[in-house]
Amino acid sequence: MDSQKTKSLVPVLVVVVVAFALPLFVKQPFVLSLIIPAFIYSVVAMGWALIVRTGQFSMGQAAFMTIGAYISALSNIGWHLSPWITVLLAGFAAAAVALVLGMVVLRLGGIFFAIVTLGFGEIVRVVAMNWTDVTKGVYGLIPRPLSISIGGWSPNFVVSKVPYYYTSLVLLVIAALVFARIDRSNLGRIFRSVASNGSLSEHLGIYLMKYRVMAFTVAAFFAGIAGALFSHYLLFVGPTLFGLPESIMSLIMCTVGGLGSAVAGPIMGAMLLSISGDYLTSLLQGGKALVFGLLVVVIVFYLPGGLVDLKRHVRRVMDRVRGRASG
Amino acid sequence: MALLELRGVSKYFGSLAALDNVNLEVHQGELVGLVGPNGSGKTTLFNVITGIYRPTSGQIFYDGRNITGLRPDQIATRGLVRTFQSNIVFREATVLENVARACYLYARTNAWWAFFNTRAYRESERKIMQRAEELLEFWELGDVRNHVADGLSHGHQRRLGLAIAAAADPKLLLLDEPVSGMSGEEITVVMKHAQKLADMGITIVLVEHHVKTVVGFCQRLVALDYGRKIGDGKPKEVTAQKDVIAAYLGTEEVA
Numbered sequence: 416m417d418s419q420k421t422k423s424l425v426p427v428l429v430v431v432v433v434a435f436a437l438p439l440f441v442k443q444p445f446v447l448s449l450i451i452p453a454f455i456y457s458v459v460a461m462g463w464a465l466i467v468r469t470g471q472f473s474m475g476q477a478a479f480m481t482i483g484a485y486i487s488a489l490s491n492i493g494w495h496l497s498p499w500i501t502v503l504l505a506g507f508a509a510a511a512v513a514l515v516l517g518m519v520v521l522r523l524g525g526i527f528f529a530i531v532t533l534g535f536g537e538i539v540r541v542v543a544m545n546w547t548d549v550t551k552g553v554y555g556l557i558p559r560p561l562s563i564s565i566g567g568w569s570p571n572f573v574v575s576k577v578p579y580y581y582t583s584l585v586l587l588v589i590a591a592l593v594f595a596r597i598d599r600s601n602l603g604r605i606f607r608s609v610a611s612n613g614s615l616s617e618h619l620g621i622y623l624m625k626y627r628v629m630a631f632t633v634a635a636f637f638a639g640i641a642g643a644l645f646s647h648y649l650l651f652v653g654p655t656l657f658g659l660p661e662s663i664m665s666l667i668m669c670t671v672g673g674l675g676s677a678v679a680g681p682i683m684g685a686m687l688l689s690i691s692g693d694y695l696t697s698l699l700q701g702g703k704a705l706v707f708g709l710l711v712v713v714i715v716f717y718l719p720g721g722l723v724d725l726k727r728h729v730r731r732v733m734d735r736v737r738g739r740a741s742g
Numbered sequence: 743m744a745l746l747e748l749r750g751v752s753k754y755f756g757s758l759a760a761l762d763n764v765n766l767e768v769h770q771g772e773l774v775g776l777v778g779p780n781g782s783g784k785t786t787l788f789n790v791i792t793g794i795y796r797p798t799s800g801q802i803f804y805d806g807r808n809i810t811g812l813r814p815d816q817i818a819t820r821g822l823v824r825t826f827q828s829n830i831v832f833r834e835a836t837v838l839e840n841v842a843r844a845c846y847l848y849a850r851t852n853a854w855w856a857f858f859n860t861r862a863y864r865e866s867e868r869k870i871m872q873r874a875e876e877l878l879e880f881w882e883l884g885d886v887r888n889h890v891a892d893g894l895s896h897g898h899q900r901r902l903g904l905a906i907a908a909a910a911d912p913k914l915l916l917l918d919e920p921v922s923g924m925s926g927e928e929i930t931v932v933m934k935h936a937q938k939l940a941d942m943g944i945t946i947v948l949v950e951h952h953v954k955t956v957v958g959f960c961q962r963l964v965a966l967d968y969g970r971k972i973g974d975g976k977p978k979e980v981t982a983q984k985d986v987i988a989a990y991l992g993t994e995e996v997a
Contacts, residue, residue, distance in 0.1 A: 601849055612831075
């Protein structure tokens with residue numbers, strides 16, 4: 416059992432090392448600007464995956480990104496708090512909203528919950544658009560960039576993209592560790608019970624609402640932090656920054672990556688879609704939508720298990736090819 | 743004091759009385775059989791006791807506390823566990839995984855501590871797996887432990903359903919037709935295990951069509967007809983009652 420765990424750990428460690436070493440070899444800001452959003456969306460996608468793994472379907476991740484971004488910007492600009500603190504605060508604010516919303520709305524089943532979260536996203540957008548006293552409406556807010564000053568070391572978050580690269584990578588690693596831990600622990604087992612058969616789970620003593628709300632809140636926490644970090648990177652927050660397209664993106668990223676997966680699937684899906692989408696958009700307007708649409712269709716038809724299934728699928732195809740060649 | 747007490751429990755669906763003023767007491771350690779023709783309200787009674795339905799009138803007491811209107815998970819937490827007539831399991835999971843999931847109440851240590859502390863988490867995980875293995879052995883499901891529940895034979899699936907209920911650490915077990923669709927040999931196996939549970943001190947209420955099974959296993963029989971209790975006493979006496987026989991008239995079970 417332990418040798419099996421070590422085997423699957425090695426490729427992960429390789430990827431992590433490569434990710435941390437990348438900026439040493441790749442200096443073009445353009446490339447880094449493709450990767451940073453991908454890291455951030457990976458975090459949001461993992462949160463969405465957690466909600467799905469309790470049997471629910473949320474269209475609200477973007478709303479929590481928006482809430483996080485605004486809370487962070489407002490407390491940064493208004494109260495002059497350090498962006499590091501405001502980003503964390505953003506997470507807790509988003510989580511608090513999710514807690515209240517979840518307790519009310521998660522009692523509804525499947526499709527109704529999805530619709531309400533979608534509606535909630537729109538409400539957030541409208542509030543951000545119209546509460547101009549606070550949010551400055553369409554003009555938006557301009558949060559301060561992150562900054563660190565320890566002794567003489569003060570990486571420049573404004574001129575170079577590298578510090579944001581590492582910040583978002585660290586966030587991704589921390590989030591991945593948390594979501595992986597949840598998945599492998601008894602809590603993950605409880606979530607799977609709830610998703611598999613709510614009625615049976617109830618009769619085994621599981622309070623469904625508690626765990627549904629828990630997943631929803633944790634996902635919102637990370638979405639809030641992701642949204643806040645993104646806004647400190649873009650140095651802008653606006654009402655349409657994260658909207659319905661971004662909420663749907665979580666769904667597509669997780670589907671492409673592999674719907675059963677808690678960490679690897681969402682990350683792979685997010686990296687592939689975000690990077691190729693943004694790259695294509697730089698060449699061709701609307702490229703992002705094209706990429707998303709195309710990849711979803713390809714995956715659903717040819718690799719329904721998602722990218723996590725790729726190795727097994729390739730092996731099966733190879734076996735079939737070999738079979739035909741010999742027989 | 744009775745472990746389970748129903749006082750004047752009625753359940754109406756519109757104008758249809760699924761349960762009509764049922765009074766019932768079950769004492770610790772008893773093995774009670776619940777019989778009656780189809781539609782007499784046996785499963786409805788279980789549904790009302792376990793919180794799926796709220797009774798239209800009347801109250802339910804368990805272990806001295808009023809449990810009327812509580813949620814199913816609250817009731818299960820108190821040790822009142824049931825199985826389902828349709829035999830509900832976690833279809834996509836393996837047998838071992840099914841039982842591990844069912845150990846939820848057993849595993850309920852400090853969840854937060856176990857989350858952050860790797861050693862505590864590994865210990866808790868080990869205990870769950872150990873208990874799951876014990877349950878698999880008890881219910882003779884060891885050789886299908888890695889089979890997906892959905893693909894199991896009927897007999898195996900029913901035993902899994904029972905193992906799941908046993909895993910939830912019951913004090914009072916409500917079994918809803920646990921041997922339906924089984925061969926005589928399989929019935930004997932299951933009833934042997936049910937007897938073992940009873941020997942461990944678990945109180946059992948058993949709904950069963952197959953009156954022979956019930957008479958052999960239960961010390962007491964409760965008969966329902968059209969939602970009303972029409973018999974309550976020793977199996978030999980209840981099955982001899984004219985109205986009980988009449989309720990079953992036309993069916994093969996009572997002979």
